[in-house]
Amino acid sequence: MATPRLAAMCPATKANLAIAQTLNCIRSKKPKAATLVDLINPKLCDKIVDRLKLKDNYTGTTIIDMNPGLGIFSKTLYERLKPKSHILLEPYSAYQDHLREFIKPYPKMSLVGLDGYDWSSYVQLFKGEQYSGPEFGPGFVPPRPRTVPAEEGLNTDILFVGNLTRLDGAQRLTSQLLSTCFNRTWLQQFGRVRFLLWMHDLEKERIIPQAIQGRTRPSAVADTVVELTEVAGSGTVRHGKGFSVSKLSPTQDKVEETPPKKKPPKSTVERLGYAVEKELQKQQEWIARRDSGRNGMAARYKVRAPLIEQAVRKALCTFLAHVDKIVHLAAEGEHNPYRDISTDELLSRYRAAMLDAQKSPEQRREEAEKAAGLEFTQEERESFAEFEEEYLLATTGDRQRANSFFDETYARTLDPPLLQAWERRNNNPVIVDPNTDVHPHRPIALLDFQPKLIPEWFRDESSDEVNKRFAAYDRLVRAIFALRAQTLKAALKTLAPGAESVLMSMPDGKELGKRRVRCLTTAELVRIAQAWKEWPFRSEEDDHMVGYNRKTVSDDGHSRLMLR
Template identity: 25%
Template sequence: MGQSGNTPSKHPYAYRSQIVSPRLCDDVLDYIGPSLQKYKGCDILDLNPGAGLWSEKLHQFLKPRSHVLLEPLPEVFGEYLEPLVKKPGSKFRLVQGDASYFDGLEQLLREGLFPHQNPLPAGSVPSREPNTTLLVTGTIVWNPKHPGLNFFSMAGQMLHHFIRTSWVNEGYHVCGPVRSLLWVPSDDTKFALNKSAMAVSRTSAMVDKVAAVSEVVKPGHAQDDRHWVREARYEIESLVRAMQRMEKNGVAMPPHRRESIHAFADDIRKMTNDTGVMSTGALNDYLQAQEEAGVLTVGLVPEQIRKQWLWEMEWKKRAPPPPPIDEPKKKGRRPVPEEQKRLARARASATRVLKVRTALDELVDFGYSNYQLELKIAEMEDGPQKEAMNRELDALMADFHEKVRNTDAHTRPSIATQLDERLALRSPTPLLQWDRRAYEPLVMQPDEIYPICPVSLLDIQPNIRPAEETDEEYEYLQDMASGLLTRKSSPVGEALETLHPGASQLIDQVPAIRDPKRGGRPRVEEMRARMLTQEMIAGLSKAFREWPFRNPDANHPRYFRIRISGGSMVRDTIESQ
């Protein structure tokens, strides 16, 4: 990147990664272009445009009536942006401003940044309908990361704020809830687009409530932290379902935007009668064959196993041939080469890992078969046969829980986690937005952004707010979600009892919790708090507010959040407010 005026070395804030691939921009606009047709001729608010390539491409596609480039450092990036502004008849306007200064961003819109927009008066009833006359885009990627306040990064803090404020018409949503196309660090997408039941949190619950989030572009399938991503079998099953939806809707990924996991999914569809369902052992064998054929499986199997495969292949290439038959055998033991010792250790480690994963798989299969029997019983008419089936299920559940108790303490939590992953994915309405995605993200190459770092493009579309919902009701709902999901691994009843003694009886006031068609379980004692849907959380929030036995302090809309953060200081905090 060229430099002018004050160089980035004098402005640490200027170290922002830039999209530098015209082809990537074109592919994105071809891919999601149909959904952008309604925005042609709109206003565009462009945050941190930087080098301006994405800004120019989006502008050419939408032909907006105005396009404001809100750039905090025009002295650094002006040489790229000024030519756009100075073109004859240009709709571009370069404005110096910092998108991370949230109050200032709203003030700009209130002061007439866009003459055609009508900011809502402060304190007015929030707009219920999306504003399709304004589109926000931007690149909020710093490399290295720019720290945030109570967030891992500034990008994460900004993303959280932009999503949250759509519900209350603040920030750049002051003219009504607007759609956003934001380039963000891939690490910071975890709370906005949760890809695992294990990672469900109060923040992800907030996002699910207020916005529909899609990942349009992602980096290649690099080795991720296994704490945050799924077992490969569920990742591929989810991918297969997304591919089926794409085929139904006539959507196709450009071949050059696919990666190895998409080819794996194609194979596995053929191997599983188009279900994508495959055991850990069978998938392990398939992926090993792929690795041996020279196709990388990074990020889909534990590295201990993958390293063992690589060493096995290397050993086969380098191992000495057996001695000729007529060669006399030497006395004594031959020294074992160090590489052979290393391979033996790798085999032992991989065998242990695979053994644990296979045993875990078998227990999850057992738990899932019990769940399927539970659903079958729920469909039966009351009578002797149903009673007999319930007794059978009681025995099976007892056997399952006994086996779980006898499992190694380090492995035990994974049983519930993996079972919930399966239930979340296969629910009539999948729990996670990711599992309901309409399309697969396009895969970008490392050199399509500079400086190189893993980024994603998120398409964030605010949900329509119910007309009857007040700001206070929204706060109560978020408070209930925060309280429940601090105990997300606990059964729902236990999580409620932790919030308030006796609160487990509220389950009976929310029919969805026991309804399998709405993501519930007839045997609610087997359902963990992280499996609660937005409908269920809203029902529990309403039931709790109407419950005559609640603590008087619980009338406060932030009661549980104050308890979580303040402990014994709850009453003082509430009274001070």
């Protein structure tokens, strides 16, 4: 089928065809640039900027735009905010050829051929004295944003926008940008600078998980320093290994408000007891009918009474035979040991057996110890219970499901809730359709990072001390979240030999040690890190072993380092 002539097309069709032709041209020149996921729907960009509500506070700001791609989202930001300076950081020559023509109608927009993944790019951009290199266009005006103290709120004089879909390890770069909120480097040297990041859904779910089972180190660090909002996304929830879904209904905040429907029990004792209760309930219903005074009910009950009695006895005998471990049981034959026992006596034995079956393992253990003449201290009992939870029960499927349900219920009762994804502002992100809004057709999301005041422990005048405290915090969180479904005390044992003893220096350390790692709030994590840093047996060298030093290859073939 022939392609329609451009002059005969509607404006929207013309725009889409022009976008498609531009993409084909770019990717034919530089295949590596094709890994970037580009926005191709201008109307979607309008919805996203409306949702961000930037116009009130960010009009006339400075925009640093990393990997703008085709520039469709950049154009919307420029037209809405009318920035005093809009800098496009694009290292790939294939995109640069397109962007040089793209920026001509926008006098405050500049193209800079620096790589946003390089730390040196920002040093050149903000501290350079001369801008005569080939990366800078003619007449380039360097950004000079004002500095706003953190206590005065967000610095609205500068805004960072980045598309991280080109890099497979976007989580690494995101983690590094979060670390700058602690040590006040990168753009955070100017105050609390807001940054918007496009990323793949896979990376998004690690930063802002939807369920407590998915809470990992990156999300815990993000919760500490930024208010996180999913502005736009595909609206899908990924399932399978590594992607956890909520164990609760989306509308269920507390278990008490929407109790789960009672299901038949699964164990043999409970199943047989359930059958007995059903027969007893039928018997009570017939007795109620007999006593209701309705015509004929007394006579009908008199006829049915033997059958009802027989059904109750059969259920009781089957239950007691299982409890007494009788393999073969005949209801009325000579091998039935319950044949001459009254129904009331059978019912009494059944009640006693059910009470015994409902005893907790601790009660059974205490009874066995008492019968054997053994006595244990409370500390010894707690030690054994801890061992049992950590090594015997924690890996069983039933216990894992029960722990997940309990943890999520607890996390939702906190104020604010433990996960930022549960905040009201994250309920309805703008939907990005992978099939029509982006190319290549991959699900992506836009996250809005608004730095908060960092916890007081990190507010030290010495940058060296701040770096040491963050290194200790990062080391702790990295280690314990590797075992996020375990208790804090069990996870601390992997940090260093005897590291669980740091809990002894905390007033509530004993209770915190029993809590699973994924249920710890950021305030509790900071207090634990503070106790860890003051632990006399800690090695500072271990703290500084965490970090990133990943080599990649730039457009000119030279190796470079990611942002550190």
